[in-house]
Amino acid sequence: MSLLVVGSMAFDDIETPFGRSDNTLGGSSTYIALSASYFTEPIRMVGVVGDDFGDEHFNLLHSKNIDTRGVKVVEEGKTFRWAGRYHYDMNTRDTLDTQLNVFADFDPHIPQQYRESRFVCLGNIDPVLQVKVLDQINKPELVICDTMNFWIEGKPEELKKVLERVDVFIVNDSEARLLSGEPNLVKTARMIRNMGPKTLIIKKGEHGALLFTDNGIFSAPAYPLESIFDPTGAGDTFAGGFIGHLSRCAKINEAEMRKAVLYGSAMASFCVEQFGPDRLNDLDMLEVEDRYQSFLDLSRIGE
């Protein structure tokens, strides 16, 4: 079923304790779309790049049945670039360089043929732009939204306007505490859900994720990885797997929501195994279902 993805598209220079990868395809919408592409189609992508964004990248997206007609290519413009270095524990990173380039003037325009989409995934961009997207589309079945501390601190009021209009909000634990000002995650979840989103997902990195709905709390385990190679894009990949699974469900209920959290976790666990989105390029659905199964096994009592 149709999924509209709006977010950043970028080239990343990534340094980890295990090596470095320059000019790596990145950006929130890239990871979300690639991850979701294993579950659903068409995926409609809205973003902006410069003319340095080569055909090989478009070809990769098209090979995953990702519709890029909504991606604006700015002639003689340069694509958004980010450079970062991860610390030894892989949980923290330093941003070494940020060049917004054409992304600085990103003003998402939703093509006519995109305005009727069953699902909308708002990647981490300026909340003002997230609202602009919602203003251009007919109310979809489900709106999913991601953000980051930069916007929570810089544009809290604008972000709250977005939250009033989203169904599922995805943040990590430190961002959730920053937004609520409350250290306890249960209280934090209640406060954030009171801001609008009926469904809240709090990601805890190596400790899994928590899903808060009207039906209660679901605790998703983390996949016990022997080595995390590159965490870049893991959060967006989670969102892509989450919305991807929901997109293939005729009916969305609590059980499918919980499964979606595990599929998101499974996709994220693949993402971190290689640099950038590399691991997301060559997966097959059997691997995905196998990984999902191991997530189930992690918390199964058995008999």
Place this chain on the structure above:
Amino acid sequence: MSLLVVGSMAFDDIETPFGRSDNTLGGSSTYIALSASYFTEPIRMVGVVGDDFGDEHFNLLHSKNIDTRGVKVVEEGKTFRWAGRYHYDMNTRDTLDTQLNVFADFDPHIPQQYRESRFVCLGNIDPVLQVKVLDQINKPELVICDTMNFWIEGKPEELKKVLERVDVFIVNDSEARLLSGEPNLVKTARMIRNMGPKTLIIKKGEHGALLFTDNGIFSAPAYPLESIFDPTGAGDTFAGGFIGHLSRCAKINEAEMRKAVLYGSAMASFCVEQFGPDRLNDLDMLEVEDRYQSFLDLSRIGE
């Protein structure tokens, strides 16, 4: 079925952001025995106290069918005292005072009638004493062992001698990493299991616990508490609930091991709700089973 518990018995002065509690009954064997008492009997306790350890404390233990004939009372001696203050986040604490008193000369003697016990739980004491205990008993069905960073750093070789002889080793994540010198928990678990214990439980505090066995990894969720009142004894209470459940199983298999981790987690989630072991004194089994059920619900997909 018979359970032998050996560890410290103490009086604690506890300060948390929510208040303070002085002369609180404490010690590893106290929490282990009280927690396990909800699942099994007889529980045989070995420890040492001074004559300041009043009848009210012995009466409490006896009311839980805990056999204290193995507890040595030193005339004109003073019971081990510990004083600590928890920080706001409740995950870290400062030890303000430690008075070993009669515990300084603790030399566990296992009474004849205790030497045939089906289960043995070695609370956090000097590994030299833990070995002394094992030398005095006939091989039980299962030996469970706890320790702390103090012994990992101070007596690593003695601790390794203990590990060669235990079936289940319980540590928290920082202690596990300290023991292995490896940050990755999956690699850490393999290294520690190679030291002897076939079963390893790594506690992650507010993030739940991981069980490592020959059959794989089980990830137990944490109970999403709105407020943690006093973490003192939570780890020992976990061990008590874990061994307590196994004690009531005719046959121990992977499924019972996984259930035992959830029962340990359930008991620990009660323990932190009040100062010291107070919450462990007035529970009924219905509450315990209800809490266990909520742990199951936390990771159930449902239909």
